[in-house]
Amino acid sequence: MSPSVAVVGAGAIGAWIADAAGRAGWAVSMLARGPTLATLRVDGLCVEQGGETRHSRPRAGSAAELGVHDYVFLTVKAQVLPDLAPSLSALIGPSTVVISGTNGIPWWFFHDFGGAMANQSLKSVDPDQSQERTFPRQRILGSVVHASARVLAPAHVRVVAADRLLLGEPNGEVTSRLQEVVTGLRSGGINAEISRRIRHDVWAKLWGNMNMNPVSALTRCGTAKMLADADVRELCVRMMEEMQLCAQRLDLPMSMTPLQRIAVTQRLGDFRTSMLADLEAGRPLELAPQLGAVAEIAQRLDVPAPFVRSILGLTRLLSA
Numbered sequence: 001m002s003p004s005v006a007v008v009g010a011g012a013i014g015a016w017i018a019d020a021a022g023r024a025g026w027a028v029s030m031l032a033r034g035p036t037l038a039t040l041r042v043d044g045l046c047v048e049q050g051g052e053t054r055h056s057r058p059r060a061g062s063a064a065e066l067g068v069h070d071y072v073f074l075t076v077k078a079q080v081l082p083d084l085a086p087s088l089s090a091l092i093g094p095s096t097v098v099i100s101g102t103n104g105i106p107w108w109f110f111h112d113f114g115g116a117m118a119n120q121s122l123k124s125v126d127p128d129q130s131q132e133r134t135f136p137r138q139r140i141l142g143s144v145v146h147a148s149a150r151v152l153a154p155a156h157v158r159v160v161a162a163d164r165l166l167l168g169e170p171n172g173e174v175t176s177r178l179q180e181v182v183t184g185l186r187s188g189g190i191n192a193e194i195s196r197r198i199r200h201d202v203w204a205k206l207w208g209n210m211n212m213n214p215v216s217a218l219t220r221c222g223t224a225k226m227l228a229d230a231d232v233r234e235l236c237v238r239m240m241e242e243m244q245l246c247a248q249r250l251d252l253p254m255s256m257t258p259l260q261r262i263a264v265t266q267r268l269g270d271f272r273t274s275m276l277a278d279l280e281a282g283r284p285l286e287l288a289p290q291l292g293a294v295a296e297i298a299q300r301l302d303v304p305a306p307f308v309r310s311i312l313g314l315t316r317l318l319s320a
Contacts, residue, residue, distance in 0.1 A: 015047055
């Protein structure tokens with residue numbers, strides 16, 4: 001029997017993953033509401049990529065309606081999960097594997113981590129530990145999405161660029177459940193890869209996002225214009241250096257310098273960050289699990305982080 005997967009969040013990335021799982025022959029469900037739920041039930045899911053348009057008919061509804069699945073893929077905004085998590089228990093059975101696909105530091109990041117932050121929970125990520133209580137600690141996979149997609153209309157998504165999707169066990173093992181997910185997504189057209197250092201991958205992506213996202217929202221600028229300004233570029237470097245100090249305390253070394261990482265962003269061309277897109281659309285900003293988490297980690301490690309805290313405060317006021 002083919003595995004079943006429930007995708008929590010029928011936005012751009014959730015649709016991309018659901019489409020691939022469906023193409024792989026998996027039984028796909030999507031947790032949705034409002035116009036997106038109505039469209040999924042009537043017309044199904046539409047995903048455009050590379051000049052091809054694909055239509056599929058995943059099941060759609062609430063967690064209670066969809067029931068237990070083999071895999072649950074979380075693709076909603078991270079700040080939504082603390083309130084949403086308790087309602088997702090209906091999707092989780094005695095062998096269900098939960099895959100976190102949100103940006104920022106996930107709730108499981110310091111599980112069995114060792115060192116100064118061993119088994120600590122971040123208030124900025126899981127304020128009342130609802131995720132810790134809901135999601136089975138020994139059945140979690142981490143993921144890092146390197147892709148760009150946008151919602152054209154409810155249940156209608158265009159994949160702009162798809163580089164790869166990294167998946168890994170927090171302890172670095174290569175398990176049968178990890179291999180099954182990676183194989184399934186690859187057969188569905190996603191360049192999925194096994195990572196044996198998924199924490200490093202999560203940290204590395206956040207290292208690039210935690211400055212670009214809030215600064216772009218504050219300046220209302222795309223990355224090219226923003227990074228062309230020497231003073232703004234210097235600010236981004238300072239923020240990254242503060243996060244690097246935390247990484248040193250956590251034994252999470254980066255493979256490049258802040259300037260080298262910024263050069264990678266510049267080579268990608270001019271683009272508008274997800275936080276700027278959320279601001280312009282009037283949506284809540286994904287601030288606490290990204291920059292808020294970095295500030296909280298720095299505080300707990302006694303690492304000075306004045307640039308991170310200043311930008312966090314300014315962006316919090318902007319969001320409010």
